[in-house]
Amino acid sequence: MxxxxxxxxxxxxxxxxxxxxxxxxxxxxxxxxxxxxxxxKEAVKRCTVDASVSYPITPQSEAAHLIGELWAEGYVGxxxxxxxxxxxxxxxxxxxxxxxxTITTTSGPGTLRAMENFPTWSGTRIPxxxxxxxxxxxxxxxxxxxxxxxxFLLETGCMIWYAENVQELFDMSIxxxxxxxxxxxxVPIITSVxxxxxxxxxxxxxxxxDDIALRPYNPYAAPLxxxxxxxxxxxxxxxxxxxxSNYISYATHASWQWEVRSAVERSKPYxxxxxxxxxxxxxxxxxxxxxxxxxxxxxxxxxxxxxxTKLGVKSKVVKLRTIRPFPHEELLEAVKDVKYIFVPEFNIxxxxxxxxxxxxxxxxxxxxxGRPRVAGGxxxxxxxxxxxxxxxxxxxxxx
Amino acid sequence: xxxxxxxxNPEFRDIMPQEIIDLEDNATWxxxxxxxxxxxxxxxxxxxxEEHSLCAGCPEAAALRYILASLPVPEETIIVNSxxxxxxxxxxxxxxxxxxxxxxxxxxxxxIKRTLGWRFPDKTKDVVVLAxxxxxxxxxxxxxxxxxxRQEKITTxxxxxxxxxxxxxxESGSTxxxxxxxxxxxxxxxxxxxxxxxxxxxxxxxxxxxxxSAPKKVAKVLREAVLIAREIGPTYIHLYTPxxxxxxxxxxxxxxxxKEQDKxxxxxFKYVSDAASDYLKKCKKEGLL
Numbered sequence: 001m002x003x004x005x006x007x008x009x010x011x012x013x014x015x016x017x018x019x020x021x022x023x024x025x026x027x028x029x030x031x032x033x034x035x036x037x038x039x040x041k042e043a044v045k046r047c048t049v050d051a052s053v054s055y056p057i058t059p060q061s062e063a064a065h066l067i068g069e070l071w072a073e074g075y076v077g078x079x080x081x082x083x084x085x086x087x088x089x090x091x092x093x094x095x096x097x098x099x100x101x102t103i104t105t106t107s108g109p110g111t112l113r114a115m116e117n118f119p120t121w122s123g124t125r126i127p128x129x130x131x132x133x134x135x136x137x138x139x140x141x142x143x144x145x146x147x148x149x150x151x152f153l154l155e156t157g158c159m160i161w162y163a164e165n166v167q168e169l170f171d172m173s174i175x176x177x178x179x180x181x182x183x184x185x186x187v188p189i190i191t192s193v194x195x196x197x198x199x200x201x202x203x204x205x206x207x208x209x210d211d212i213a214l215r216p217y218n219p220y221a222a223p224l225x226x227x228x229x230x231x232x233x234x235x236x237x238x239x240x241x242x243x244x245s246n247y248i249s250y251a252t253h254a255s256w257q258w259e260v261r262s263a264v265e266r267s268k269p270y271x272x273x274x275x276x277x278x279x280x281x282x283x284x285x286x287x288x289x290x291x292x293x294x295x296x297x298x299x300x301x302x303x304x305x306x307x308x309t310k311l312g313v314k315s316k317v318v319k320l321r322t323i324r325p326f327p328h329e330e331l332l333e334a335v336k337d338v339k340y341i342f343v344p345e346f347n348i349x350x351x352x353x354x355x356x357x358x359x360x361x362x363x364x365x366x367x368x369x370g371r372p373r374v375a376g377g378x379x380x381x382x383x384x385x386x387x388x389x390x391x392x393x394x395x396x397x398x399x
Numbered sequence: 400x401x402x403x404x405x406x407x408n409p410e411f412r413d414i415m416p417q418e419i420i421d422l423e424d425n426a427t428w429x430x431x432x433x434x435x436x437x438x439x440x441x442x443x444x445x446x447x448x449e450e451h452s453l454c455a456g457c458p459e460a461a462a463l464r465y466i467l468a469s470l471p472v473p474e475e476t477i478i479v480n481s482x483x484x485x486x487x488x489x490x491x492x493x494x495x496x497x498x499x500x501x502x503x504x505x506x507x508x509x510x511i512k513r514t515l516g517w518r519f520p521d522k523t524k525d526v527v528v529l530a531x532x533x534x535x536x537x538x539x540x541x542x543x544x545x546x547x548x549r550q551e552k553i554t555t556x557x558x559x560x561x562x563x564x565x566x567x568x569x570e571s572g573s574t575x576x577x578x579x580x581x582x583x584x585x586x587x588x589x590x591x592x593x594x595x596x597x598x599x600x601x602x603x604x605x606x607x608x609x610x611x612s613a614p615k616k617v618a619k620v621l622r623e624a625v626l627i628a629r630e631i632g633p634t635y636i637h638l639y640t641p642x643x644x645x646x647x648x649x650x651x652x653x654x655x656x657x658k659e660q661d662k663x664x665x666x667x668f669k670y671v672s673d674a675a676s677d678y679l680k681k682c683k684k685e686g687l688l
Contacts, residue, residue: 002520003517003518003520004520004521050514050517050518051510051513051514051517053510077514077517077518078513078514078516078517080513080549082506082545083506083541083542083545084541086503086506087503087506087541087542087545088506090499090500090503090506090507090510090542091506091507091509091510092510093499093507093510094479094497094506094507094508094509094510094511094512094513094514095510095511095513095514096510097497097507097510097511098477098510098511098514098515098518099514099518100514100517100518116500117500117503120499120500124499225495227477227495227497227511228477228495228515228518228519228524229404229474229475229476229477229494229495229524230404231404232404232405233493233494233495233496
């Protein structure tokens, strides 16, 4: 296998190169039955991926093995196991800076071990993708689903998307490369799912054929030159004002940080297009109760919404698909007429409830209730959500 | 690409800073010939290191100049560095350089080297890591050694000044036993970490310990290390570049300190694997050395 086998029409593994629009919206699809880990392999297979670095940690290990199989099968250019997640994320940075379309996966404690890398990724404007299969973090030791780790990633300057199920993981992880690689975006993207609930659950998914793949990444359309000695070194490498104690260096650092966050905001129109919207709303248009959630919590909220309908209570579910950038406009539009907002979450700190409250502050009169919150691997049955609704509103069953 | 990337668009030549024009007109690049670069260029050629902000008389600055003057093909060389005094010089180097974080330099270099091998299968691109003793041996030891275990084809150079100098003079793993520094107010209690030996047992094809007292020797070792890393495996250079500030020497005393240490903690150590040794003989025959 060699990159030299790539032509205008085909990539190095012989797949026909197609646009992201064709891949996501036009190509015929067939039904398959697979887990989140398996579907990620199918997504990577269709993305002309140059490099991936892996490390074992439950529950993302299988996804990382399967990307390794793609390397062995000739679909991925570079693949190896790194020494730990800090090293892996640094290796990913090296691959991406050198011009590779790069993907990796991690979970829970691995995410925290790698932490210093994530703001460095965004600061160097690399468009790599991390698929996060969220799990609990220590102590005590837990391998169960719990998305507390996402709260640590919120201010790293990386985009964060959240997929609800196996199908969304497939579509999102393909769209993620395309949006992250836009020259006016060009920041890393973290595609999150809840570990086990998505990584290990087998579901029906609709997939396009596997003899097509995305066009390759073009590192020369990046806001910073790739580190490959094929272009003149970037001016910022030659002008050493950062790292000095003077006003210009402070101002440079500050404006650089602003620019990273602006780049994340600039991803919105692309994400709206490729994700069919930053938020999806289902249920009653004239609802009194709204559930704002992401990931599998949104799935459980939909079940609660159906139960409420049977009980005569009008409700809706607003599923947030992007967390960074945060879909302020979409959220406000969806909840502006409701009386109660519930934010069910798979963590004890309620990071999404804080995001929702901050976003709606002064703009919406609804009472915001950050419950239910389950953690440590506990499940979130619809009954638990309904109980919170009846305890925190004047609504009655059969009302 | 080649040295062409350093050619200035004629339309912009009149507004370019002089040091950029000098890079095109008077720097030594490998170009077609790999023999013409060397220490002697330092006297009259444009260096690919522009003025820097290290202390006057800093041996580390001198060592970096020797190294940059003797890279076999600078225009195809990527330099990865780490946090520390060296990171103050790296923005002034006219090559592709990366400052990532503190200690992860060999991990970043691994990703770069492998990707360049994938993207440019017909080209030789050298990846050289330059970092201090704190970055290489303390905070980054895992990543340094793991890159050796994995046989990454990169050259790792440790500028050992035996102290955390940029943060104000704290003890490092590379400090000599007994030395009093900050964070070791009663003197360091354990021996200097023998990184040059760890490099050998961890799989380096080439490991050399020396001081920067003799420029031509530094140049020769650097050249050998970069060539071996292309074909055989990881190479390691452990170079003494004392911090004259932290050990209380004047700007003109660094050289004498290195000469002293040539006979003491930095007396010659050189390991060359059999495969690397054969390869060097071949390089000599082909005029690469």
